[in-house]
Amino acid sequence: DTAVSQTPKYLVTQMGNDKSIKCEQNLGHDTMYWYKQDSKKFLKIMFSYNNKELIINETVPNRFSPKSPDKAHLNLHINSLELGDSAVYFCASSQAQRGQYFGPGTRLTVT
């Protein structure tokens, strides 16, 4: 069974569209994260939730809105997509400080 899953793995869309990426973890972890990996491979945290509560909200445009319906799910909705949003988006989960477990990533391409 996949520990952290993301859908879709690839997403190609036009500027101005709204899209969502879904993430689910079956590890029973309390904390979930969204990261953005740019074209130079730099990984930067965007959001983190602990037991459905937002605990980290980095400097991210408010076009990005995370939603955690329960502690096993953390979705990312992006409004009015821009060219600069093209990147790989990773979901991750962790329990205490035992290490984060990552999903396979979603490659978003905005044309």
Added chain:
Amino acid sequence: AQTVTQSQPEMSVQEAETVTLSCTYDTSENNYYLFWYKQPPSRQMILVIRQEAYKQQNATENRFSVNFQKAAKSFSLKISDSQLGDTAMYFCLSGGSYIPTFGRGTSLIVHP
């Protein structure tokens, strides 16, 4: 704010040899954790090894070990008996109660 520096953008090593990847960090936390992640071309992020800052003993996982120098804020990764499958990007991560922070990564190529 935390900072994590990986000063080697690229490294290469011959198969079966040993290579060390460097990482330095800066944090004001007393209780923090350090990790190394591997990202092969498949782009999956894989946890390689974990070190708790309050433990003096260096962590080891099979061919992977760390040299943790707390006073120097250094956390290097040693890969012994390098294998072709070790070819990947390697990222150092500093975590704790603050915002988890990745270094910019080191691209490691293992040559046959």
